[in-house]
Amino acid sequence: MVVGLEEGTYYHKSRGGGEVCGVYLLSQPDQLVQVSFDYLNVDCEAKGLFVDGWELGGELFPSEVDSPLDGRVHEFCGRLKKKVYRSSGNAAVIQYRIPVRGDGFRITVNTPRIQPVTCNILVDEVQGVYTLRNHGRRSNCSITAIFPASITLVQLGVGISGSPVPNRAIETGVLSRCEKRGGHDYVQIGGAQGLDNTKMEVEDSVCGLDSNPRMPTSHILCGMTTVRLVSSGMSDNTVTLAIQQITSLDFTPTLMCELPL
Missing domain, CATH: 2.60.120.290 (Spermadhesin, CUB domain)
Structure with a gap:
């Protein structure tokens, strides 16, 4: 598990292993989290998830009651050169399991300011x-x-x-x-x-x-x-x-x- 609180580039290259990992991203209350996949090479049997909000221990923020899950979860796998995801609030998480040694991804995180301040x-x-x-x-x-x-x-x-x-x-x-x-x-x-x-x-x-x-x-x-x-x-x-x-x-x-x- 990695928590990212700053803009910048994050890179992961698998050493082989089946554990589920996550990059938890958090910005200021008046900012969104924008994630650009600059590079992606992940076997589609493993896949990864971009979640609008945080998921921890099977629980979501914001909850599905306050923010329906439809449109908040995106799967990614295969080979991509460029893909951009943007959260609706100031939190997002990327969860992944990459068992194939050498597979990985590189992302750039930006936190654009918005008005009005996010709801959650x-x-x-x-x-x-x-x-x-x-x-x-x-x-x-x-x-x-x-x-x-x-x-x-x-x-x-x-x-x-x-x-x-x-x-x-x-x-x-x-x-x-x-x-x-x-x-x-x-x-x-x-x-x-x-x-x-x-x-x-x-x-x-x-x-x-x-x-x-x-x-x-x-x-x-x-x-x-x-x-x-x-x-x-x-x-x-x-x-x-x-x-x-x-x-x-x-x-x-x-x-x-x-x-x-």
Whole structure:
């Protein structure tokens, strides 16, 4: 397994062996991952896969519920001189099994910037401030940190008709348990041991309009920490949050995921 966080050229030449390997690619939240196969010589009995998103332990980010698998997975084999794939978010993976000694490939990775910022964001930075927004569409967006993390709400405008810009005169504040109240638009805060956010344990689901939330920080002690924005398309939703990696236990976790048996 190799994780690539920088633009450049990657090359692999098989020494022979049947193990499955992967190149995991990650860019900034406002960038896509573009992979150009400059050279490919892989036996078609082995094949390789380009996946839009990350796959790890049989789990996908983003999940198939939030981003259907159709069009996200591409097989490659044989002899190619040039082929370009582009992710829809800031993460992609190339998985391959090349048992024939001497077979291999060379790729060039670029990370073009896009506007607006991608809907689904995978982060490995130990701290940062991020915004999720559905731009009025019926879609689910999420941000997942690949470590236990503390989550602080910075701004919230979810489930409110009209402008997504907070107006102090009509602010509702942060409403809790919106999903259980039957709300169609809400933000889930939680975590899981794997990448699939449909398996996440949810600490709370919030909605409302608040330009300066004073909610207590959530401390999510799970392998992965996720904030998921669920949108019906009836509201232009936006949520800004601060994420910081948990490196000590000087506080009480607000959510702890059960370890797999």
